[in-house]
Amino acid sequence: MWCELGLHHAEFWLVSLREYDLITRARIRAKDAEFSAFRVLNQELGILMQYAFHDPKKMPDFTKARGGKTKAGRDKKRELAQLRAGLMSMHFQSKKGR
Numbered sequence: 001m002w003c004e005l006g007l008h009h010a011e012f013w014l015v016s017l018r019e020y021d022l023i024t025r026a027r028i029r030a031k032d033a034e035f036s037a038f039r040v041l042n043q044e045l046g047i048l049m050q051y052a053f054h055d056p057k058k059m060p061d062f063t064k065a066r067g068g069k070t071k072a073g074r075d076k077k078r079e080l081a082q083l084r085a086g087l088m089s090m091h092f093q094s095k096k097g098r
Helices: 009-014 017-054 076-096
Strands: none
Touching (some): 017 076
């Protein structure tokens, strides 16, 4: 995990618990989104296979864009506060070593 983020194992102790929590939660959300996308693709493949075997003339056209779920609104103030806190934490940590 640390190599993917560009962090060396010696830098582990420089990461705050809050930063570690943000990194971990982001990776979990990314994996959940990936699994959700795989489920949708598998379901669409199953539908296409069903039509291909039983009634190819009525096969649905997935090339047309369909309206999907709307994404939940983002709390931009909270996200900005998290970003600011993370950047300030990195700033203060860099000042400690000098």
